[in-house]
Amino acid sequence: MSISLAESDPEIMALCREEKERQKLGLELIASENFTSKAVLQALSSSFHNKYSEGQVGARYYGGTEIVDKMEALCKKRALALFGLDETEWGVNVQPYSGSPANFAIYTGLVGLHGRIMGLDLPDGGHLTHGYQAASGRKVGVFRCL
Known part of the structure; x- marks a missing residue:
């Protein structure tokens, strides 16, 4: 685990x-491809x-996320402060996109008009993007092609 990429x-x-x-020699005009600072890369x-x-x-699906929770709470606090917003009145989602948009793209490509896809329940290997039933009985995030 301590071997560098150059060694391994x-x-x-080299690539x-x-x-x-x-990147140093070019001019990137796509915002998402701009230079990232050393601090961000770290x-x-x-x-x-x-x-x-x-x-x-405080409500994660997996355990061992106590420090991740601290990091996310700090990011939320800083994001609100950046815009001068009171955290008792405002909220912010600092979580990045994941595979969810990819799942959605596949669903819309495969499912016909008014079609449905069956997903596994979370404890059985499913994913939130497949839709799930909350403890309240309410169905959440069920995909349906309109």
Whole structure:
């Protein structure tokens, strides 16, 4: 686990360096492809990258998310402060997109008009994007092609 990429796979490392050089020499006009600061790259390659944290602060689907909860709460607080918003009156979602949009794209490509897709229940290997029934009995996120 302590071997660097340059040591474990010099070919991939060379490609990473080549891409970095390409980016330095070009002008990217796509906002999502702009340069990322060293601080952001460090955060993105931190141990948080190893942790899955589906759900909300204090109500996660998986265990071991106490520190992730602290991080997300701090991000929410900072996002609201950035816009001068009171956290007792406002909320913000700082969670990134995941595979959910990919699932949705597949569903819309495969399901015909008014079609339905059956998904597994969460404890049986399903995913929230497949739809689930909340403890209240309310169906949540069930996909239906209109």
